[in-house]
Amino acid sequence: MKYWRWLLIAGRLGLAILFLWAGIAKVREPWLQFAISIDEFKVVPDTWLEPIARILPWCEIALGIALIPGILSRWFATIATGMLAWFLFIGIRAKVVGLTVDCGCFGSGHGTIDAMWFVEHIAMLLLGGAVTAGEFLMRRAPRSVPEPELTR
């Protein structure tokens, strides 16, 4: 049990680092660059590009920070996994439609959507899924077994 708990913490911190990295890399660049990346996916109207490009990186940073202390972590892990699933979905859609997209996931120049991108994103989604499932399971499991009362 102890082993699993440490593994879960490590997974959660890994997820936090991923989100912090993604958010900070975007915030360091002009928001216009991320707006271009979002536009390349062709999933949102033009009017949404600026608000998403300006807000999403900060949301990623906030989520990364929120995952660290372990408070409400199962809900934050669920949000993170949902976001990762969405990113993977729009990546698959872009590939199917035939769009050449610089994903901008970890700032510009991270690369276009190719086989490696899918490997990375599936791995991240599995990590998110595992952390979410682990957080829910840990919540249900008792933290320690109560000692039986001794009667004389």
Added chain:
Amino acid sequence: MRYLLFLLPAALLMAQTPSATRKAPDHKALAAAAAVPQKNFKESGSPTAPITLELYTDYQCPACRNFYMNVLPSLNTDFVATGKVRLIHRDFPLQMHQFSRVAVKYANAAGQIGKYDVVANQLFVTQPQWEENGNIDAVVSKVLSPADLEKVKAIVKTDTHLDDSVTKDVAQGNQDGLRETPTTVIVARGKREVIGGIVTYPVLKAYLNQKLGQ
């Protein structure tokens, strides 16, 4: 040794100062030079504009054509013509495009006779035609008079310095870390921001307005 440091700039200044003993100017050459537009034909807008936008393009790149045809006209009207943005065109012909370098030569040769905008526009508009066979003469001839076309062709053939500006642009582009065309470099308050890819005009407008408001 330290006196040499002071003497060197002075010597350089003296070397640049016109001297009475120098050869008399060649009036023919001066007249020819006067015929050439003095303003850098790749620049437009006010030199004192708060924002300089450097646009790296490749004439054979479809995304550049898209930018040129769909974003640039509005940018010119709203920002360049109003003195808010100074626009500099930079050439970044990509190796993968067979006829890019030839197209650049034509545009820059046209610039030397004051027809840069007309020819650059024609090259982007007719890109799907000439990229098939490299017949740039045919498309350029539609927007230039026969005399101007001959001048342009002569410059393309004989001017050994025609590619100098392209070499400079490519070097600057590499310094800026260009990975794709079009790339926009927005220079404001001494800071260079390199933005790769094609941006829609409303988003670019919002970004430039934000920069102007800062």
